[in-house]
Amino acid sequence: MTTIKYGKNVAVKINKKVSSNTKKLTGSIYPIGSNLGGGYFASQSNIDLLKNNIKQLLATEKGERVMLPNYGLALRKFLFQPLDAATFEDIKEEVIVNISKYLPNIEIIKIGVFETGSVNIQGISGLVIKLIAKAKNIPQEIVDVQVKIG
Numbered sequence: 001m002t003t004i005k006y007g008k009n010v011a012v013k014i015n016k017k018v019s020s021n022t023k024k025l026t027g028s029i030y031p032i033g034s035n036l037g038g039g040y041f042a043s044q045s046n047i048d049l050l051k052n053n054i055k056q057l058l059a060t061e062k063g064e065r066v067m068l069p070n071y072g073l074a075l076r077k078f079l080f081q082p083l084d085a086a087t088f089e090d091i092k093e094e095v096i097v098n099i100s101k102y103l104p105n106i107e108i109i110k111i112g113v114f115e116t117g118s119v120n121i122q123g124i125s126g127l128v129i130k131l132i133a134k135a136k137n138i139p140q141e142i143v144d145v146q147v148k149i150g
Contacts, residue, residue: 050135050143057102058147073098079150088113108133126150
């Protein structure tokens with residue numbers, strides 16, 4: 001490339017770094033301090049990171065995080081609702097809205113809400129949320145996540 005500087009042509013050497021077209025997501029492990037190796041602040045990437053980010057969001061109740069009171073989903077309120085198609089649609093909507101808000105780089109492919117079929121000590125039937133998602137910037141990485149509520 002040639003640059004004109006004060007009326008003279010000056011040759012400028014351009015160094016281009018070769019980079020890969022595939023992007024890599026990295027982040028901290030969840031839960032912090034788990035014995036996965038690498039210490040308390042170990043990192044993980046791609047599929048493991050996507051799964052853990054989704055699980056963390058779905059397992060966090062609204063108001064549970066100290067500095068982020070709106071982070072999470074209000075899913076426990078659905079445990080006391082009749083487990084019918086309308087309730088399951090409300091849960092799906094809650095999940096989709098909050099994932100798009102707090103994890104904007106994740107695209108949900110398929111989502112399902114199911115009753116666990118078992119009753120815990122308090123007499124409450126739990127819910128299972130199953131979803132298939134992918135990262136928008138890494139479309140070849142597809143994750144399958146299942147979270148039990150209640």
